[in-house]
Amino acid sequence: MAFNQTVTAPSHKMRRCLLMAFALIALALTALPTASFAGTDTAGNVLATEADSDTSSAEGDLYWAGQSLNLDDASIGRDIIAAGESLSIRDCTVGGAIRLAARTIDISKTAIDGSVTVAGQHVVLNTGSTANCFYAIGETVALRGSTKSAALAGDTVTIDGTVKGDVEVWADKLILGKNAHITGTVNAHVSEDPERAAGAEVGALKIDRTENEDTSTVNDVIGGIVAAALSTCFVALLLELIFPRATASAAGMLHQRSMPLWVSGLLGTIAIVPAVLLLIISIAGLSLAGTLLCGVIGIALMSSAFAGCAIARMVGHNQNRYAMAAVGGVIAGALTGLPLVGDFISGVAFVFMLGYIIQIIWRNARVKPQQAANTPGLPSA
Numbered sequence: 592m593a594f595n596q597t598v599t600a601p602s603h604k605m606r607r608c609l610l611m612a613f614a615l616i617a618l619a620l621t622a623l624p625t626a627s628f629a630g631t632d633t634a635g636n637v638l639a640t641e642a643d644s645d646t647s648s649a650e651g652d653l654y655w656a657g658q659s660l661n662l663d664d665a666s667i668g669r670d671i672i673a674a675g676e677s678l679s680i681r682d683c684t685v686g687g688a689i690r691l692a693a694r695t696i697d698i699s700k701t702a703i704d705g706s707v708t709v710a711g712q713h714v715v716l717n718t719g720s721t722a723n724c725f726y727a728i729g730e731t732v733a734l735r736g737s738t739k740s741a742a743l744a745g746d747t748v749t750i751d752g753t754v755k756g757d758v759e760v761w762a763d764k765l766i767l768g769k770n771a772h773i774t775g776t777v778n779a780h781v782s783e784d785p786e787r788a789a790g791a792e793v794g795a796l797k798i799d800r801t802e803n804e805d806t807s808t809v810n811d812v813i814g815g816i817v818a819a820a821l822s823t824c825f826v827a828l829l830l831e832l833i834f835p836r837a838t839a840s841a842a843g844m845l846h847q848r849s850m851p852l853w854v855s856g857l858l859g860t861i862a863i864v865p866a867v868l869l870l871i872i873s874i875a876g877l878s879l880a881g882t883l884l885c886g887v888i889g890i891a892l893m894s895s896a897f898a899g900c901a902i903a904r905m906v907g908h909n910q911n912r913y914a915m916a917a918v919g920g921v922i923a924g925a926l927t928g929l930p931l932v933g934d935f936i937s938g939v940a941f942v943f944m945l946g947y948i949i950q951i952i953w954r955n956a957r958v959k960p961q962q963a964a965n966t967p968g969l970p971s972a
Contacts, residue, residue, distance in 0.1 A: 664681075670685075673690075681699050691707075699736075707738075713731050723739055724741065736753075758778070767788060772791075828920065
């Protein structure tokens with residue numbers, strides 16, 4: 592996995608959204624059933640939950656989901672793929688890669704032949720651990736082990752280990768500890784000068800100063816709001832042109848049956864993460880998981896325009912539908928572009944559109960069986 596060194600630093604907003612998503616994964620997993628669904632397939636892959644006690648070895652991959660994983664002195668033939676609230680891997684050997692998502696992640700005294708890709712709130716590749724490469728995102732990220740390359744993103748990133756190659760860092764604060772030994776170049780996209788201990792050894796240090804969110808000018812904020820309003824207006828007009836019945840139906844549902852719509856959308860939003868994880872863990876459901884994720888992304892991209900169009904049609908039902916779609920799109924886009932509250936409004940729009948889709952699916956599923964039951968049978972001979 593190669594990283595282009597000319598890539599611009601991700602915004603704080605993007606990092607926080609990613610961290611919120613992975614925190615949601617960890618919290619959602621606490622609601623999974625405690626009953627064990629462990630098993631070993633014919634390829635030697637092990638599927639386990641927190642209720643399973645013996646995950647000490649696997650010839651193939653180890654798939655794990657639960658609240659707290661403490662993997663000690665284990666031998667895994669290929670990959671570890673796990674998600675939970677707290678993940679600890681110590682004194683292990685891993686023949687493949689490690690993929691983890693959790694609130695806290697600690698990998699210590701572990702030899703990994705492949706890469707380590709992790710996301711969480713507090714992440715550390717600890718002393719005594721070796722990996723081919725280390726990719727991590729979190730609030731605090733620490734590299735104290737040894738790796739050939741690294742790409743690290745977080746509010747605070749600490750490098751106090753060995754990197755036999757280049758390092759990419761996106762952070763507010765970068766700390767180079769006294770045990771840091773980096774043979775390549777550290778490309779640091781940071782908002783303040785790095786802290787470098789006296790014993791730190793770095794081949795080269797390139798600093799790209801990034802601005803904090805609070806240094807954005809009023810013109811930048813206004814420009815972002817205008818761009819969001821215009822783009823959302825365009826999408827709303829397209830939706831009204833292509834799917835006029837859907838926008839009209841959503842407006843009517845919001846007016847007449849708003850409670851089922853919002854409840855369905857909220858429950859569906861909560862269920863997305865555990866549903867995707869369960870499909871991924873089942874292995875056979877990977878294609879379904881991909882399809883579900885594509886659907887979720889599509890809803891997220893169109894939800895603001897759809898919600899604005901539907902609400903505008905409900906308010907101005909006697910007016911020109913294209914004019915109302917344009918007005919609704921502009922207002923929805925401007926609201927989502929506002930600082931602080933924009934993300935919340937986008938989330939509300941997502942819940943609205945998802946709830947409408949769930950209600951339409953539920954309504955069609957109920958109507959068809961009832962129609963079949965009411966169909967008169969043929970006269971018997």
